[in-house]
Amino acid sequence: MxxxxxxxxxxxxxxxxxxxxxxxxxxxxxxxxxxxHKPTVAVVAINDNRELILIKQYRNAVKKTLWEIPAGTVDSLQEAPAVCAQRELAEETGFKAGKLTPLYEGYLLPGYCNEYMYFFLAEDLFPEPLPPDEDEFIELQPVSKTQANHLLQNGDIIDIKTALGIILADRHIKDGI
Known part of the structure; x- marks a missing residue:
């Protein structure tokens, strides 16, 4: 073609x-x-209690408040995905990662969109908040692995990047999340 x-x-x-x-x-x-579409990142953040840090935020496109992992758009071609992941994590959760591990990368909707997403696992978190974007109103919610699986199985997590991120992180960590 x-x-x-x-x-x-x-x-x-x-x-x-x-x-x-x-x-x-x-x-x-x-x-x-x-x-x-600009490239994007998604971050599965695990705190010292081995809980996932999920966020709840309203998404106008679907007119719903969703459970999600921190994520965002790479600001420029000069911003490395790992740098973007740390920035988004700080903006959305108030933490940065002492250890940031790439988990996966790929296209989200290649039938009509070239958005390319990089997934990271964030561990050894330490406080370092950045101001959130002006259009973000986020509620933090640490959840256990059991709670996360329950949210997935019950259909409470309906964001695909979040579901995939949780599954990728769980497979990456030897003893699970």
Whole structure:
């Protein structure tokens, strides 16, 4: 397939929406929309009590308050994902990690979006708060592994990055979370 043309339809702080004209192998041209998204990070933070630090925040796109792990957008191409992970952790929880371990990385919705997410495990937490983003109103909630599994099984955690992050962290840690 070959891209013949592209048109910027919308631009905002973290993504652009494009409409592309694609030439198929048979010669037919089609139009497809795509979202060009900045890279993102997600952080599974474990405190000294071996609890996951979850956050609850309202998400306008789904009109619900969700259980999530700390996450956010890489500010610039110069900001390394690990630096972004520490910043987001500090902004959303008031902690930084003494030990930050990469767990996984990949595309979230490659059918129409190029958002690439880096997952990290944060351990050996120490207080170092940063001011939250002006649009963030976050409630912190440390939960045990049992509580986290209960939230997953009952459908209380409906954010895919959070579910995947918890599963990745649990598999990474020898004795589990």
């Amino acid at each position: 070959e891209q013949k043309d592209q048109k910027l339809m919308y631009r905002c702080k973290i993504f652009d929406v494009w409409e592309d004209e694609i030439l198929l192998p048979g010669g037919k041209a089609i139009t497809q929309a795509r979202i060009d």
